[in-house]
Amino acid sequence: xxxxxxxxxxxxxxxxxxxxxxxxxxxxxxxxxxxxxxxxxxxxxxxxxxxxxxxxxxxxxxxxxxxxxxxxxxxxxxxxxxxxxxxxxxxxxxxxxxxxxxxxxxxxxxxxxxxxxxxxxxxxxxxxxxxxxxxxxxxxxxxxxxxxxxx
Numbered sequence: 435x436x437x438x439x440x441x442x443x444x445x446x447x448x449x450x451x452x453x454x455x456x457x458x459x460x461x462x463x464x465x466x467x468x469x470x471x472x473x474x475x476x477x478x479x480x481x482x483x484x485x486x487x488x489x490x491x492x493x494x495x496x497x498x499x500x501x502x503x504x505x506x507x508x509x510x511x512x513x514x515x516x517x518x519x520x521x522x523x524x525x526x527x528x529x530x531x532x533x534x535x536x537x538x539x540x541x542x543x544x545x546x547x548x549x550x551x552x553x554x555x556x557x558x559x560x561x562x563x564x565x566x567x568x569x570x571x572x573x574x575x576x577x578x579x580x581x582x583x584x585x
Contacts, residue, residue: 435498443494448472448486456511456521466504468496471511473525478510517576523552530579533559535572546579 435443441458448455448470457471472478472486487508490496496504517526526549535543545568547561557573559566 435495437499440494440499444470444490447489447493451485451489453478453482453486454521454525456525462500466500466502468500468504468506470506470508472508473511475525483508483510513578513580515577517578520552520554523549523557526578527551530581531559531576532579533557533568533573534575535568536574537572539566539568539572 437460444458445455453472453474455470456473457469459467459469459471461467461469468490470486470490472482474482487506490506490508496506511522511525517523517531529549530546531549533545533547535545537543539545545559545561545566547559547566549557550560550565551558552570554570556567556569557576559568
């Protein structure tokens with residue numbers, strides 16, 4: 435089984451449990467790590483991670499892919515994960531995000547605001563009363579904004 439076939443099997447399995455596959459990472463060192471990042475609108479909890487881990491272990495023959503020992507890790511995307519894909523943007527519509535830019539827009543390289551929309555070329559960020567159009571190619575970092583209540 436090649437990597438593409440493995441990804442497709444995992445994606446179909448994850449979706450059969452009403453989750454969305456965000457990312458699949460395979461890190462091979464002494465012991466291979468098979469990392470599955472899943473999403474659902476209501477959030478991911480430990481039971482969800484256990485469910486998917488057991489399902490993958492029981493329903494997909496990973497011995498066919500990994501020559502040596504491996505371990506499976508299932509997790510949520512996490513609040514500080516970089517938003518990189520159109521699917522990441524879709525999952526974060528109406529969330530507050532922090533955006534850092536390569537080039538200034540309105541004399542600023544950093545914005546915090548609500549992600550209101552996006553397309554293949556730009557995102558639309560509501561900052562106070564303004565909607566700022568930011569070309570995706572100008573984004574060096576975008577992630578959910580975490581407000582710790584400081585000033």
